[in-house]
Amino acid sequence: MTVTDIATRTYNHGWRLDPIIRxxxxxxxxxxxxxQMIRAFHxxxxxxxxxxNRSKHIRLADIVDEAELxxxxxxxxxxxxxxxxxxxxxxNSFYGKTQMFSPEFIAWLADFxxxxxxxxxxxxxxxxHFEGPWTHTTMWEVPALAIINELRAxxxxxxxxxxxxxxxxxxxxxxxxxxxxxLQTLPNLRLSDFGTRRRHGHLWQRWCVEAxxxxxxxxxxxxxxxxxxxxxxxxxxxxxxxxxxMVLAALADSDEDxxxxxxxxxxxxxxxxxxxxxxALPDAFGTxxxxxxxxxxxxxxxxxxxxxxxxxxxxxxxxAWWRERGRDPREKLLVFSDGLDVDAIExxxxxxxxxxxxxxxxxxxxxxxxxxxxxDGSRALDPMSLVCKVTKANGRPAVKLSxxxxxxxxxxxxxxxxxxxxxxxxxx
Amino acid sequence: MTVTDIATRTYNHGWRLDPIIRxxxxxxxxxxxxxQMIRAFHxxxxxxxxxxNRSKHIRLADIVDEAELxxxxxxxxxxxxxxxxxxxxxxNSFYGKTQMFSPEFIAWLADFxxxxxxxxxxxxxxxxHFEGPWTHTTMWEVPALAIINELRAxxxxxxxxxxxxxxxxxxxxxxxxxxxxxLQTLPNLRLSDFGTRRRHGHLWQRWCVEAxxxxxxxxxxxxxxxxxxxxxxxxxxxxxxxxxxMVLAALADSDEDxxxxxxxxxxxxxxxxxxxxxxALPDAFGTxxxxxxxxxxxxxxxxxxxxxxxxxxxxxxxxAWWRERGRDPREKLLVFSDGLDVDAIExxxxxxxxxxxxxxxxxxxxxxxxxxxxxDGSRALDPMSLVCKVTKANGRPAVKLSxxxxxxxxxxxxxxxxxxxxxxxxxx
Numbered sequence: 001m002t003v004t005d006i007a008t009r010t011y012n013h014g015w016r017l018d019p020i021i022r023x024x025x026x027x028x029x030x031x032x033x034x035x036q037m038i039r040a041f042h043x044x045x046x047x048x049x050x051x052x053n054r055s056k057h058i059r060l061a062d063i064v065d066e067a068e069l070x071x072x073x074x075x076x077x078x079x080x081x082x083x084x085x086x087x088x089x090x091x092n093s094f095y096g097k098t099q100m101f102s103p104e105f106i107a108w109l110a111d112f113x114x115x116x117x118x119x120x121x122x123x124x125x126x127x128x129h130f131e132g133p134w135t136h137t138t139m140w141e142v143p144a145l146a147i148i149n150e151l152r153a154x155x156x157x158x159x160x161x162x163x164x165x166x167x168x169x170x171x172x173x174x175x176x177x178x179x180x181x182x183l184q185t186l187p188n189l190r191l192s193d194f195g196t197r198r199r200h201g202h203l204w205q206r207w208c209v210e211a212x213x214x215x216x217x218x219x220x221x222x223x224x225x226x227x228x229x230x231x232x233x234x235x236x237x238x239x240x241x242x243x244x245x246m247v248l249a250a251l252a253d254s255d256e257d258x259x260x261x262x263x264x265x266x267x268x269x270x271x272x273x274x275x276x277x278x279x280a281l282p283d284a285f286g287t288x289x290x291x292x293x294x295x296x297x298x299x300x301x302x303x304x305x306x307x308x309x310x311x312x313x314x315x316x317x318x319x320a321w322w323r324e325r326g327r328d329p330r331e332k333l334l335v336f337s338d339g340l341d342v343d344a345i346e347x348x349x350x351x352x353x354x355x356x357x358x359x360x361x362x363x364x365x366x367x368x369x370x371x372x373x374x375x376d377g378s379r380a381l382d383p384m385s386l387v388c389k390v391t392k393a394n395g396r397p398a399v400k401l402s403x404x405x406x407x408x409x410x411x412x413x414x415x416x417x418x419x420x421x422x423x424x425x426x427x428x
Numbered sequence: 429m430t431v432t433d434i435a436t437r438t439y440n441h442g443w444r445l446d447p448i449i450r451x452x453x454x455x456x457x458x459x460x461x462x463x464q465m466i467r468a469f470h471x472x473x474x475x476x477x478x479x480x481n482r483s484k485h486i487r488l489a490d491i492v493d494e495a496e497l498x499x500x501x502x503x504x505x506x507x508x509x510x511x512x513x514x515x516x517x518x519x520n521s522f523y524g525k526t527q528m529f530s531p532e533f534i535a536w537l538a539d540f541x542x543x544x545x546x547x548x549x550x551x552x553x554x555x556x557h558f559e560g561p562w563t564h565t566t567m568w569e570v571p572a573l574a575i576i577n578e579l580r581a582x583x584x585x586x587x588x589x590x591x592x593x594x595x596x597x598x599x600x601x602x603x604x605x606x607x608x609x610x611l612q613t614l615p616n617l618r619l620s621d622f623g624t625r626r627r628h629g630h631l632w633q634r635w636c637v638e639a640x641x642x643x644x645x646x647x648x649x650x651x652x653x654x655x656x657x658x659x660x661x662x663x664x665x666x667x668x669x670x671x672x673x674m675v676l677a678a679l680a681d682s683d684e685d686x687x688x689x690x691x692x693x694x695x696x697x698x699x700x701x702x703x704x705x706x707x708a709l710p711d712a713f714g715t716x717x718x719x720x721x722x723x724x725x726x727x728x729x730x731x732x733x734x735x736x737x738x739x740x741x742x743x744x745x746x747x748a749w750w751r752e753r754g755r756d757p758r759e760k761l762l763v764f765s766d767g768l769d770v771d772a773i774e775x776x777x778x779x780x781x782x783x784x785x786x787x788x789x790x791x792x793x794x795x796x797x798x799x800x801x802x803x804d805g806s807r808a809l810d811p812m813s814l815v816c817k818v819t820k821a822n823g824r825p826a827v828k829l830s831x832x833x834x835x836x837x838x839x840x841x842x843x844x845x846x847x848x849x850x851x852x853x854x855x856x
Contacts, residue, residue, distance in 0.1 A: 005433050163642040170601030177595040177803060214591040215803075375605060375643075 030238030195367030303333030309403035337361030458666030623795030731761030765789030
């Protein structure tokens with residue numbers, strides 16, 4: 001006997017929208033940490049974030065309906081932090097520390113809303129920009145990406161039959177659990193979910209996170225998604241991102257200031273946070289230059305998150321640097337988070353096990369791997385490479401060089417200047 | 429927002445039992461066809477059906493709780509044909525024929541209930557017998573097997589975590605759909621579900637049948653399960669079973685009568701049914717003897733269902749026999765139904781494609797293949813070989829020789845007599 005719940009059914013008839021973003025905590029934890037620091041040091045800076053589709057062959061504007069996209073973005077702008085969420089942010093401990101967020105910051109969040117957006121279609125793609133105070137535009141990055149990724153997936157799945165969808169998710173679950181079983185064999189593994197921005201959808205990310213909690217137990221360190229951390233009593237994971245050195249570099253007046261910008265970021269960061277949060281991101285303008293020019297106190301930090309160079313050489317370079325500076329790598333932490341799949345995790349784990357502490361931030365391959373799962377053999381759900389990056393700060397172009405030529409962002413002239421300033425030679 | 433439906437939840441609190449058999453149509457179609465014939469020709473015969481566990485290493489009585497088993501058997505005895513079901517049986521066409529069941533038979537079904545059972549535990553196994561009029565005990569076979577198989581599966585899954593179960597079924601669905609995709613490549617395939625008696629559970633069989641309907645389209649001929657046929661507008665599939673020759677053989681007074689019993693079955697059958705239902709089961713006492721001694725009119729039947737010999741030699745033997753008798757095998761049908769998996773279906777299909785019409789009755793490998801799906805690696809859900817066979821007719825022992833020595837059933841002395849009577853020599 002199937003009982004149809006008439007009230008639920010009737011309520012559903014009235015849906016105008018199935019909202020993708022239903023909470024401002026449905027974002028990455030490091031966004032909140034960075035936001036608190038931005039408010040403390042750079043409350044007046046104006047920053048533009050822009051959508052960049054690195055998978056240019058996917059004509060997003062031909063797939064995702066503009067009205068639907070606007071409806072989702074508009075809905076996200078209506079969402080506020082709820083009382084429960086703010087109480088949890090204030091009362092929970094993060095990385096072993098209570099009161100990570102100041103009462104003043106929490107009070108400020110209570111009035112927070114996402115700022116306006118600027119959307120247009122150009123040649124089969126969306127141009128989407130968020131312009132305004134850094135303290136507000138920074139918060140668009142993750143929800144904007146999550147919205148576009150999920151809208152694309154929904155569009156692909158519209159009209160699929162009930163069994164096709166059932167089999168699609170059954171295969172995705174089976175595929176995911178096969179990965180969990182492989183990861184279970186790595187005794188010292190420590191891995192977290194970093195997949196919010198690239199997820200197939202919110203509900204699927206939730207399933208993946210809950211599956212990791214049950215399947216990996218203590219090896220599962222937590223999730224970068226603050227909402228899922230709260231709902232599942234998991235650790236919220238994350239520290240900081242490229243936007244900090246990119247904005248501070250853009251604000252630098254001289255080449256010397258530019259060269260010092262990455263360390264200024266770390267200096268501001270350590271004034272706000274300490275301990276396990278002292279994880280440096282070395283690759284904004286090239287890891288080699290970063291290490292070469294770093295002040296000695298950077299070697300006292302807990303660790304690094306190499307994010308664009310191949311992980312084994314990048315880790316070895318950092319380990320050698322620690323040794324040169326007289327630090328013991330076995331007391332240090334490397335966080336790997338760039339395009340990891342289980343093969344890569346196993347390879348990196350086996351290479352570094354016993355040499356350095358490791359943590360893995362598992363993203364797209366965790367929360368958006370439905371590859372090969374569609375009963376119709378379609379590849380339309382394969383993940384795409386979509387980012388939302390700082391493109392301007394106080395009107396000046398923002399640049400990222402990265403260790404990976406495909407991840408360079410910025411205008412040609414500015415990129416050339418950065419290349420010169422961070423070139424592979426000693427500071428004069 | 430998850431809304432808990434309070435009424436449903438409260439209703440569930442009051443459950444004393446989650447019944448396995450909720451409809452008397454939740455059985456194999458051939459049971460109803462045979463029942464109509466049994467009522468016409470043998471209304472007074474007393475037949476005992478008995479449970480036989482061929483997987484002796486599985487100590488069923490240590491797994492399945494006796495009180496639970498009794499509760500399920502008792503519940504099945506409370507179930508009656510509903511009006512809707514009887515109207516459908518009367519009004520639906522089967523094998524292209526309307527009014528397959530006489531109004532008198534339908535009226536008789538309205539008062540039908542399953543008869544008493546005799547259950548006891550002996551040495552870690554259940555002895556379960558159904559004694560009484562053949563017109564009643566025959567109807568226990570399928571529900572009794574379905575109940576025991578599902579109770580065993582439920583017991584194995586009690587206490588498993590939510591995610592383990594979710595992954596278990598996700599894998600089973602993915603595994604099942606991989607099979608569907610292989611079967612989709614066979615252009616002239618005709619396949620039906622024969623998996624009721626060995627199913628993992630009713631809901632799982634329902635999923636598998638609905639998946640085949642969507643996945644195979646017209647290649648899916650239907651299901652032997654009458655309830656699922658009705659609910660999904662599928663053809664109900666099946667003709668007759670070994671119990672007919674076994675009972676008629678047991679009733680035979682002389683060796684000559686015994687030798688003629690398998691053909692007497694067919695003669696009675698053709699008086700009730702015709703056309704596509706004229707499918708003979710040749711192996712009750714050995715296919716070779718059956719073919720050797722068969723009257724010529726048996727070669728006019730639509731086809732055979734070889735059910736215990738290896739399918740390719742069995743099919744070739746029958747094809748050669750048709751040719752000897754001057755019939756064109758390409759107009760004949762072979763129904764394969766013995767322990768088929770997809771490998772076997774492909775092999776048999778490729779061997780006979782173009783030589784003879786074929787249909788496949790897919791059983792255990794369809795509805796009870798969770799092998800390798802348990803996240804804990806357990807094999808406790810692997811299917812077992814459980815049958816419910818005629819053991820006596822009017823007090824005399826019933827025997828099956830079969831083409832497979834493992835499927836012999838009956839008492840030693842009676843088996844010896846049957847072996848002698850059906851021995852591999854010409855009738856004198």
